[in-house]
């Protein structure tokens with residue numbers, strides 16, 4: 001593709017145009033190491049390194065032209081200076097792959113909690129409506145029915161366009177993380193549906209304040225196609241604010257919540273275990289959530305609303321919801337032979353922990369033991385809130401290791417001791433080895449008791465522990481097998 005064609009809709013320094021006229025580009029990359037002859041190299045200032053420092057490497061590897069945002073002397077090949085390289089990467093990727101997203105029904109999901117769960121629900125329902133769906137998110141990417149691992153919840157703009165280009169599916173359902181939005185990974189994409197689940201304290205190490213975090217999330221809704229719709233949980237305070245602001249801006253919204261002002265009104269909750277409710281859109285219906293927890297009732301309603309925006313038939317949609325198999329590591333339950341129950345859940349915000357523990361309380365647990373830790377090098381300001389919630393809601397808690405992310409285990413243990421000493425009720429202990437923490441809780445469990453392990457969900461451990469296991473699910477199943485063989 002000619003460089004001029006690639007630069008469509010991108011503003012850049014005028015004097016570079018003539019130089020770039022004749023260049024043909026054979027590929028794009030923002031990694032100098034991946035440059036092949038004829039590639040366009042986009043220099044990105046990152047969080048650890050600066051792509052501008054690798055421009056000469058890119059040229060040595062055969063780059064035909066360079067895009068960057070800083071003043072830079074480049075003599076051998078055209079240097080196109082743009083105001084923002086990350087934004088330019090999005091537009092360049094979109095142009096190079098000929099805007100693959102424009103051929104798809106695009107569904108973007110944002111919010112602090114519930115993105116993955118809602119995305120799985122939407123995929124499940126739409127597939128039952130005979131749509132073929134790609135899924136891009138935290139657990140995995142699924143393109144043309146093939147699953148692959150993901151480095152990021154929201155991939156960078158180049159990967160994103162490559163994945164959408166590869167997809168033969170009709171619908172792309174993707175999670176839009178706040179980092180993805182702030183880093184312009186969705187630049188140039190437009191959506192038919194944008195969903196907002198909720199907004200609570202998270203990632204403030206990156207965003208600074210919750211209001212800035214909200215503004216970043218709101219940016220997704222600026223990417224709605226002219227006839228696109230925002231589907232919003234307005235029982236969440238930030239969701240209500242978002243719906244009001246978008247309506248004022250003339251965008252099409254579809255809200256769900258308890259108030260009569262909503263397009264989908266939750267009338268009354270019929271039961272909590274399993275959760276079900278009556279709701280009204282055009283008519284009155286009953287929804288049975290396929291997953292435990294009121295939070296999942298909201299996720300399910302949101303997925304229902306999304307499907308209805310894509311011309312779903314109420315009865316068929318509600319029917320398909322009842323066959324939803326759940327999401328790995330989201331309130332996954334494991335009955336023990338002794339009559340106790342273990343839950344593995346991905347909760348790693350205070351709100352998610354609250355919802356998860358509340359769900360167990362509603363199941364009338366005789367005793368609730370909560371096992372969790374804090375992720376190293378992540379938002380520390382949410383930790384006290386998480387401690388307060390577990391101290392209030394659990395009967396006993398065990399603090400343990402989560403991913404250390406480069407933090408020394410000794411420092412993390414000191415941190416856990418600090419939180420333990422500053423939390424009232426005195427019903428906590430520290431067992432640093434995660435697998436032994438789980439073993440201790442299981443060994444001491446009694447019929448009717450619940451053990452809740454939060455933080456890692458579907459993820460594999462990033463460090464090794466005493467038991468030969470590599471995830472919470474694996475540890476629980478390993479201990480369950482031993483429980484069974486010991487009992488025999």
Ligand SMILES: CC(=O)N[C@H]1[C@@H](OP(=O)(O)OP(=O)(O)OC[C@H]2O[C@@H](n3ccc(=O)[nH]c3=O)[C@H](O)[C@@H]2O)O[C@H](CO)[C@@H](O)[C@@H]1O[C@H](C)C(=O)N[C@@H](C)C(=O)N[C@H](CCC(=O)O)C(=O)O
Pocket residue numbers: 030031032033043044045046047048049050051052054151152153154155156177178179180183
């Ligand atoms: C903070 C952040 O968003 N970091 C992302 C960013 O990496 P970075 O800024 O550190 O990149 P860098 O290493 O400084 O490199 C800068 C540039 O130099 C280039 N380079 C570097 C070396 C070289 O030899 N040649 C060269 O060209 C690199 O290719 C890059 O273009 O760009 C990378 C490529 O797109 C991302 O994978 C990476 O995500 C990291 C892994 C990450 O952990 N991100 C988290 C914070 C994140 O984004 N999380 C959200 C989900 C959050 C949630 O749970 O809700 C997500 O969407 O995943």
Ligand SMILES: Nc1ncnc2c1ncn2[C@@H]1O[C@H](COP(=O)(O)OP(=O)(O)OP(=O)(O)O)[C@@H](O)[C@H]1O
Pocket residue numbers: 111112113114115116117118138153175177197198295296298299329330331345346347348351352353355356457
């Ligand atoms: N609607 C909701 N409201 C509050 N908490 C929720 C909601 N849905 C899920 N959760 C909690 O959040 C955890 C993570 O859920 P999920 O993976 O669906 O969210 P996510 O937004 O994709 O999270 P992340 O951005 O961290 O990947 C769940 O295990 C559950 O504890």
